[in-house]
Amino acid sequence: MHTHWMKWTLPFVAGLGLVGCGGDDTRVYDVTFDAAALEDVPTTCSDVRGGPRKAAGLEAHQTWTIRDVDYGATTLEVPDVDFTLSDEDYFRIDSDDSPDILGGTAKDKGPFQYVDIRTQDAAGDLPIRRVVRYYIDNDSLGGTIKGYLWLRSEYGVDRLPDDKIEECVSTIPFTGTRIQE
Numbered sequence: 001m002h003t004h005w006m007k008w009t010l011p012f013v014a015g016l017g018l019v020g021c022g023g024d025d026t027r028v029y030d031v032t033f034d035a036a037a038l039e040d041v042p043t044t045c046s047d048v049r050g051g052p053r054k055a056a057g058l059e060a061h062q063t064w065t066i067r068d069v070d071y072g073a074t075t076l077e078v079p080d081v082d083f084t085l086s087d088e089d090y091f092r093i094d095s096d097d098s099p100d101i102l103g104g105t106a107k108d109k110g111p112f113q114y115v116d117i118r119t120q121d122a123a124g125d126l127p128i129r130r131v132v133r134y135y136i137d138n139d140s141l142g143g144t145i146k147g148y149l150w151l152r153s154e155y156g157v158d159r160l161p162d163d164k165i166e167e168c169v170s171t172i173p174f175t176g177t178r179i180q181e
Helices: 004-022 035-039
Strands: 026-033 043-045 061-068 073-078 082-085 089-092 100-106 112-120 128-136 144-155 166-179
Touching (some): 026 035, 026 144, 089 128
Antiparallel strands (some): 026 061, 026 166, 043 166, 061 073, 073 100, 082 089, 100 112, 112 128, 144 166
């Protein structure tokens, strides 16, 4: 008689534990970059090379995944970062064609940002530091997100004095809607 309650109680309690602990640890978003901005990316430079640029190889429509990781942080998984801005600035995180994962900020409160910084030694040229930063300007990771992809190129890092390093910054806005996984 006492074992009858165990037949439904134990599975019920175990199920509650799994639901309660699992939480909302993966969020998938359907993201669209502003089409006009991709054709005419606003770029400012510390030298005369500033002005609008065209993004080549950056898909306007993407699927992003944000995952909770250890210590209350998040990661952002995006399609392979491998594109140029008017053949002048080449942004690439790695040499494979698989999605790229960037470390990010805490999951509890926005805004949220995910950054990759790499220095490329060009044969015979000055090294170039490339920064790729996805910035989500939301208080929380809810049903919709908005923000921008911020790109920076610094020419001559580690070889020139700071006041001689040339820098270009580009910004491409995006919006996104959470979709089912």
